[in-house]
Amino acid sequence: MNTLALIKKTKGAKDSNGIARGWVCYYDSDDNIVEVKSLYNPKEYNGHRKVYNDDEIINKLTQFKNR
Secondary structure, three states: OOHHHHHHHOOOOEOOOOOEOEEEEEEOOOOOEEEEEEEOOHHHOOOOOOOEOHHHHHHHHHHHHHO
């Protein structure tokens, strides 16, 4: 199962505290997505990358796949 299909299948997943997950994308030098990581406490993330929710990451990956 690819990443996009897995995210769609588990859309809306929350941890035991009811916190929805977030997603972070990593890119190569050509601006291609090379890795997608899930964050189960996105409000505590203090990195410089944008954190996406389930709907946003599905749209982002769909757009990337169709380009």
